[in-house]
Amino acid sequence: LKDPTHIYSAVGPFNVQLQVTSGAGCVHDTIIVLNTIHAQPTAAFTVSKAAVCLGDNISFTSQSNGGDGTIVGWNWNFADNSPVVNTQNAAHLYNAAGSYNVRHFITNSFGCNSDTAVQPVKVYAIPTVNAGPDMFVLEGGTGTLEPTYTGEDNIYLWSPSDYLNSTTIARPVTKPLMDITYRITVSNPGGCSSFDEVFIKLLKGPNIPNTFSPNGDGINDKWIIEYLDTYPNCRVLVFTRTGQKVFESRGYKIPWNGSLNGKGLPLDTYYYIIEPENGRKPVTGYVTIIK
Secondary structure, X not given: OOOOOOOOOOOOOEEEEEEEEOOOOOEEEEEEEEOOOOOOOEOOEEEOOOEEEOOOEEEEEEOOEOOOOXXXXXXXXXXXXXXXXXXXXXXXXXXXXXXXXXXXXXXXXXXXXXXXXXXXXXXXXXXXXXOOOOEEEEOOOOEEOOOEEEOOOOEEEEEOOOOEOOOOOOOOEEOOXXXXXXXXXXXXXXXXXXXXXXXXXXXXXXXOOOEEOOOOOOOOOOOOOEOHHHOOOOEEEEEOOOOOEEEEEEOOOOOOOXXXXXXXXXXXXXXXXXEOEOOEOOEEEEEEEOO
C-alpha cells in the first residue's frame, strides 16, 4: 500500500518499516522510529438541564481531558444551525421547541482532536389549556371534565381532589356533593405550565311541597319549590282535577301564588307537571291550597 494510515492504541515508541520492490524485483527497506504517539484527548461535558421550557437558557460545562497536552480549543455545536461556539463553557437559548443533539470536541496543544461527545437536550413549548365550559351535574350523578390542551409529554394535575376519581389524568370523573370549582394545571418535564378553571354546579332535585296557604299572612303564601331556581329552563304546569290549566311558567323566578288571572283559587288539590330539563326527568304530583 503506497500511502497507508494507522491509528495507534498506545503511546510508543514504534518502529515503522517501509519496504519497496522495483519492477526488476529489487527490494529495499527503511525504518523510522516514532518516539512519541500522543494520547487522544477525550471530550465530555455536563448540561445544566436536559429538558427546558422554550425561552430558558441551557448551560454547558466542558469536562474534557487534553490527554498529555493542554486544551487549547473547544468546539460546541448546538444542532440548530446557530454559529459554533469556541469557549470552554457555553450557554445557549433555543428559538424553537424540539429535540437537539449537542456535540462537543476539543483540541490539545499537540494539535490532536478529541472524539466528539454528544448529549441530547429537549426544549418544550409552553402548553395551553382550556378547562372547558362550566358544567351542571345532577345530584347523585357524575360528570366528566373535558379540557382541551396542547403540548408534549404533558403532566396533568387537578385541584382540589374532592369528588374526583383521579387528579392526574386529563379527563377525570367527578361526583360532587356541592358546587365546586376545579383548577387544571398542565405542565411538562421542561418546567413549562399553564392552568385554567371550571365551575361545577350541582343540580339538586327540586324539593316540592304539597301544601301552601295563600291567605296573605306572609307565611307560606306562595308555592316555593326549593332548588328549582337552578333549572332556568324548567317548565311548571298546574291543573285542576278536571284538567283545566291554572298555571304555567317557563323558569320559576316568580313562584305561583295560588291564583288564576289575578283571582284566588278555591281550597282544593291541584296536580302539577314539572319539567326541570338539564337531564332530569319530569316530576308529577299534587299540591293542596289550604288556609
